[in-house]
Amino acid sequence: MSISVQNISKSYGPVQAVKAVSFEVLEGEIFGLIGPDGAGKTTLFRILASLLLPDAGQARVDGLDVVQDYKALRRRIGYMPGRFSLYQDLSVEENLGFFANVFGAHIRDNYDLIRDIYVQLEPFSDRRAGALSGGMKQKLALCCALIHRPRVLFLDEPGTGVDPVSRKEFWDMLRRLRASGITILVSTAYMDEAALCDRVALIQKGEILAIDTPRGLTAAYRHPLFAVRSDDMYRLIRDLRDLTPDADCYAFGEYAHLVVPGGGSPSAAILQYLEARGHTGVELLPVQATVEDSFIDLMKNGVWTT
Amino acid sequence: MDYVIQTEQLTKRFGTFTAVNAISFAVTRGEVFGFLGANGAGKTTALKMLTGLLTPSSGRATVAGFDVWRQPEAVKRRIGYMSQRFSLYEDLTVRENIRLYGGIYGLKRAAIRVKTADLLERLDIGAYADQLVAGLPLGWRQKLAFSVALLHEPRIVFLDEPTSGVDPLTRRQFWDLIYEAAHAGVTLMITTHYMDEAEYCDRVSIMVDGKIEALDTPRNMKAAFGAEDMDEVFRLLARATATND
Structure with a gap:
């Protein structure tokens, strides 16, 4: 030591x-x-x-x-x-x-x-x-x-x-x-x-x-996490925050990161939702959390019990 | 195109040393533009010219529609500035800071009064108006600093490492503010040594030895260099001159 x-x-x-x-x-x-x-x-x-x-x-x-x-x-x-x-x-x-x-x-x-x-x-x-x-x-x-x-x-x-x-x-x-x-x-x-x-x-x-x-x-991160982008990122982040009551979306470089704690929204449903809101050029992919995502989760939800 | 910054062959020489070597670029209204470069690449000199603090040796630049060489005072009145490390006076109250900056930016007393009331309400910090800035939580201080930089409704705000040192949640709230301002038509010019901040910009330029060696969206730049992130792009571009002096 x-x-x-x-x-x-x-x-x-x-x-x-x-x-x-x-x-x-x-x-x-x-x-x-x-x-x-x-x-x-x-x-x-x-x-x-x-x-x-x-x-x-x-x-x-x-x-x-x-x-x-x-x-x-x-x-x-x-x-x-x-x-x-x-x-x-x-x-x-x-x-x-x-x-x-x-x-x-x-x-x-x-x-x-x-x-x-x-x-x-x-x-x-x-x-x-x-x-x-x-x-x-x-x-x-x-x-x-x-x-x-x-x-x-x-x-x-x-x-x-x-x-x-x-x-x-x-x-x-x-x-x-x-x-x-x-x-x-x-x-x-x-x-x-x-x-x-x-x-x-x-x-x-x-x-x-x-x-x-x-x-x-990053491996201990517990929620489904997606990287999302569309032609209008400003509106995208706002729309995704309304996806479900506990959904969180934040800017993360050229993508936005979408956290869906319940896991109740599969990609297809999210894509459909964004299409209905008139988004174009949408990309959606599941991603591995970064240390920053983990930090945000820890700040919001307290210490992990692993 | 509605350009807020436009430079043509903008150059600054100090004696025999050329700090900024004929840079030409344009930034549009409502754009979040990352202005990057290694220590000593000429970034600070270029920014001093764009903010009317330093006279160019040759070439030209217009900022917010005014010539930086002939109308530097008009330029200064239409730009805002905020740095994460220093922006507000900690031993002045919230209200005093607003009044001070309002005065510096040339607002009339009546206008400052209206703006102060409006800002306190919008940020919901009326209860703290007469407290020292030093006592405010960092996140609030940062929002206040950004709002103060926007007080005189500048067309462009220069941000120096705007999110350095804050926690990731506050950082995200700050990017929300930046994007909101951009959406409202303000141009944001961001300088930073942290390439993950660069990834948030619509477009970035990278200066090496006084020249702009690359200018594009982070996405296109990464593709062009076959790089995983902007950090790698930066290192590939700057490697040839890595002595940084």
């Missing part, structure tokens, strides 16, 4: 940011905390990084208690906060040197760990960190979080403000780090990034809705 969180709670005045949250992360796992802003993700990171004391509950990281053993803990973890927190007016090279120094580490000893990312930064090694693009800042922040060879890496919304090419490279990098045995806890508000994790916890308003593999989450 690399991270163990048991009934952790934290309030800020009257606001309960984290409510008795428990989960465990295995060694060498990429574990995702998936949820919107305000779900409590950053509070959890700060508690696990020993930067914030929990009100209740216990947490251990790499065998160390986050409250009792905070000094030893800080040498074993790397933390990349959601907000860019390197020194904007130090150069790329100076930032890396500074963080190595703070931990009493030498860049050359641990260079193998960051080489794949740092080679992309080397042409800009004299540039001030503040003048880097979003993708480059993210890569430098990752290098600085890794330079003391931590056992556990905390990444709070690393994808924010980064384009898809850089984001893909970043995730490829995380998989290589996992291969070297580092445990990674990563958060995102984007449901489609869940698929890149080994296991995820869906979190909302300080509570965990479900913990599973991405595939397990």
